[in-house]
Amino acid sequence: EIVLTQSPGTLSLSPGERATLSCRASPSVTSGSLAWYQQKLGQAPRLLIYDASSRATGIPDRFSGSGSGTDFTLSISRLEPEDFVVYYCQQYGSSPTTFGQGTRLEIK
Amino acid sequence: QVQLQESGPGLVKPSETLSLTCTVSGGSITHNYWSWIRQPPGKGLEWIGYIYYSGSNNYNPSLKSRVTISVDTSKNQFSLRLNSVTAADTALYYCAGSGSYFWFDLWGQGTLVTVSS
Numbered sequence: 001e002i003v004l005t006q007s008p009g010t011l012s013l014s015p016g017e018r019a020t021l022s023c024r025a026s027p028s029v030t031s032g033s034l035a036w037y038q039q040k041l042g043q044a045p046r047l048l049i050y051d052a053s054s055r056a057t058g059i060p061d062r063f064s065g066s067g068s069g070t071d072f073t074l075s076i077s078r079l080e081p082e083d084f085v086v087y088y089c090q091q092y093g094s095s096p097t098t099f100g101q102g103t104r105l106e107i108k
Numbered sequence: 109q110v111q112l113q114e115s116g117p118g119l120v121k122p123s124e125t126l127s128l129t130c131t132v133s134g135g136s137i138t139h140n141y142w143s144w145i146r147q148p149p150g151k152g153l154e155w156i157g158y159i160y161y162s163g164s165n166n167y168n169p170s171l172k173s174r175v176t177i178s179v180d181t182s183k184n185q186f187s188l189r190l191n192s193v194t195a196a197d198t199a200l201y202y203c204a205g206s207g208s209y210f211w212f213d214l215w216g217q218g219t220l221v222t223v224s225s
Contacts, residue, residue: 001169033209035211035212037212043217044202044204044215044216044217044218045153045202045212045215046215047211047212047213050209050211050213051209051211056213057213088152088153090153090211090212092209092210092211095166096155096166096168096169096170097155097210098155099152099153099154099155100152101151101152102152
């Protein structure tokens, strides 16, 4: 199965700053089949990005995804207070679909 | 707007069977693929398996020997059975929907299942 490693485990930033979250795959993910989710405390994950760079319905354009193969990035420009939660990547190019262990975004 | 709701016992004894049902409302279960995903307290997400309305399914190899996912199109529901549970199966269980590319854009609120005697 494909193992996804997210880094950093915790990212400390201030509102208004830009966040860059990494997701590394081993082996590589086929056809850019990678999604990003946001999970707030006590809630189900929410789809942000699919196909590595396509924003899901209703997701603000300050969320963007990029990457291919083994290296993927979720960028959040101009952090808002509600963005300081946990983010997961998921690959769905190979079965079983797998998730990264998550990155927690905390207020500095 | 499609909504998902999990239901089932919140407490299961070790070695017994965990059974959960997900009810799909606001849309037909004949659209989308339907998965179960779990999250141990404070940990990450693990996909358990999916079912299509036709009955075709696929399970995570790590759980395949213990898992059955079934669908009841007349009730717009799909279900999870996990046999021989241990404390390691304690988790928040989500039902989720996806298209054929398996990114999950539909989620239930999740239900906590604790395995304990």
